[in-house]
Amino acid sequence: MTDGQPIPVIIDCDTGVDDALALLFAVRHPALDVRAITCVAGNTDVDGVVRNTLTVLEVAGAGDIPVARGAERPLIEPVRTARHVHGEDGMGDLGLPAPTRVPVDVDAVTLLRREILASPRPVTLIPTAPLTNIALLLRTHPEVTRNIERIVFMGGAVATGNATPVAEFNVWHDPEAAAVLLTAGVPITMYGLDVFKRVLVPAGEVQRLRTSPEASLRLAGELLAHRDPATSGDPTPMGGLGDAGAICAVVDPKGITTEALPVEVVLAPGPARGQTIVDRRPRPGESEIHEGTREQPLVDVALDVDVERYVNLYLETL
Structure with a gap:
């Protein structure tokens, strides 16, 4: 909280397994005022994202948070989902019932503009998805930046990618949109794969959640227990908080x-294509000396994370 008041946030997501974990945390933490949630194609198609988002809010017993459908494809590329990771329904194929909630009757960009400008305090935007909606917002309604405190996005990588050897999925899915984000003119934090992959809930805690009598805790446990069915063996242990770590960082x-x-x-x-080149050199190199320098936006890049701190924060909040 700031000055004892909750932080107004808007989450832009492509609700798959870890976006769902992020939403379960966000709607329950008292320091956050979730003003809206916008949906974009990514882990699954945009209609599936809307359905999954509404389902999570329903299971969580969240208040009346407006949810809007956004871009159904990247700015240039075709849709390339991650159903092979997140399941055919985009959320672990858990067989959850269809939600009774419905999205609002405006598109994501309209809802983003409305809620940002209407907020009495500057909003923190938290995109945990390809950045198509955010790019469209910034190009269509640049005036919103006057009431954006910060953008904390899950995306990019300093070291190794996952969609390609060097590119992280959210940025790779819509690189042009990510490039627009970096020129937003507001403070930006990049919560990338370098920290994303490290925050793992211990197996015993996952099992405890799975056997909880409370539906939202059971859902969190099942999501944390989900593994990529396309992998052999267990290269990625269960329990990854993933996108939820970006909400913890807020x-x-x-x-x-x-x-x-x-x-x-x-x-x-x-x-x-889609790589985030993060310049960690202490001084310019030969390229800049011989060819001149180009001004690149400075981003607060997450390089390390206190794993136990965020795991405890997540579990205590739920």
Whole structure:
């Protein structure tokens, strides 16, 4: 909380397994005022994302939070979902009933603009998905930046990617949108794969959640227990908080170690497309000396995370 008041936030998501974990946390933490949730194609198609988002809110017993359908494809690329990771329904194929809630009758960009400008306090945007909706918002309604406190996005990687050897899925899915985000002119925190992959809930806690009498806790446990069915063996242990870590970083920013660094998205075709190039050099190199420097936006890049701190924060909140 700031000054004892909850932080107004808007979450832009492509609700798959870890987005759902993020939503369960966000609607329950008293330091957050979730003003809206917008949906975009990514882990599954956009209509599936809307359905999954409404289902999670229903299971969580959340208040009347407006949910809007957004972009059904990236700015340039075709849709390339991650159902092979998140299941055919995008949320672990848990067989959850269809929600009774419905989305609002405006599109995501309209809802984003309305809620940002209507907020009495500057809003923190938390995209945990491909950044198509955010790019469309920034290009269509640039005036919203006057009431955006910060954008904390889950995306990018300093080291290794997952969609490609160098590109993280959310940025790879819509690199042009990510490039637009970086020029938003507001403070930005990049919660990338370097910290994303490290925050794991211990197996005993996962099992405890799965056997809880409370529906929202059982759902969290089942989501944490979900493994990528396309992998053999167990290279990625169950219990990953994933996108929920980005929400934790808004509630408790001291849980991550960040450094203000230049970040650029590779837009050219080829094996590096979608890579976030994070310049960690202490001084310019030969390229800048011989060819001149180009100003790159500085982003607060998460380089380390206090795993136990965020795991405890998540479990205590639920």
